[in-house]
Amino acid sequence: MDHINYAAILVAVIANFFFGFIWYAPLFGKAWAQEMGFDTSVKPPASVMAKGMIIMVIGNFFMAYVFAHNMMAWSYVPGMDQMPAVGTILNSAIFTWLGFYLPVDLGAIAWERKSWKLFFINTGYHLIMLFIAATILALWR
Numbered sequence: 001m002d003h004i005n006y007a008a009i010l011v012a013v014i015a016n017f018f019f020g021f022i023w024y025a026p027l028f029g030k031a032w033a034q035e036m037g038f039d040t041s042v043k044p045p046a047s048v049m050a051k052g053m054i055i056m057v058i059g060n061f062f063m064a065y066v067f068a069h070n071m072m073a074w075s076y077v078p079g080m081d082q083m084p085a086v087g088t089i090l091n092s093a094i095f096t097w098l099g100f101y102l103p104v105d106l107g108a109i110a111w112e113r114k115s116w117k118l119f120f121i122n123t124g125y126h127l128i129m130l131f132i133a134a135t136i137l138a139l140w141r
Contacts, residue, residue: 008140012064012133028121035118068137088138093130101126
């Protein structure tokens with residue numbers, strides 16, 4: 001536990017918060033809202049937006065905190081401490097996405113009748129978000 005870098009966790013939280021804004025506002029905001037069935041001509045009240053942002057910061061914190069612990073746990077496996085940072089980043093992000101995010105995103109297709117377009121928007125966000133966090137956590141030890 002004493003090897004966990006809390007400053008790196010905080011930076012990962014902030015970086016992913018801003019990345020989420022960019023991904024779901026200017027890049028894919030309209031397509032995401034349309035696929036979710038939201039009326040894009042109606043702007044949500046400021047209180048709804050503030051609540052959503054607070055919840056996202058909390059969620060980003062839990063993700064980065066647990067992700068840092070998982071990455072640290074894997075560093076104790078023999079030979080893993082010899083892996084270059086890029087290998088740690090790739091392994092951490094891809095396998096976490098593959099095992100924990102992708103199945104949930106596929107479940108939205110199978111059970112919630114969400115579109116494949118929405119799937120690719122959301123799962124793309126999840127994968128890149130993990131790469132951002134893994135990069136910060138792996139390089140800032």
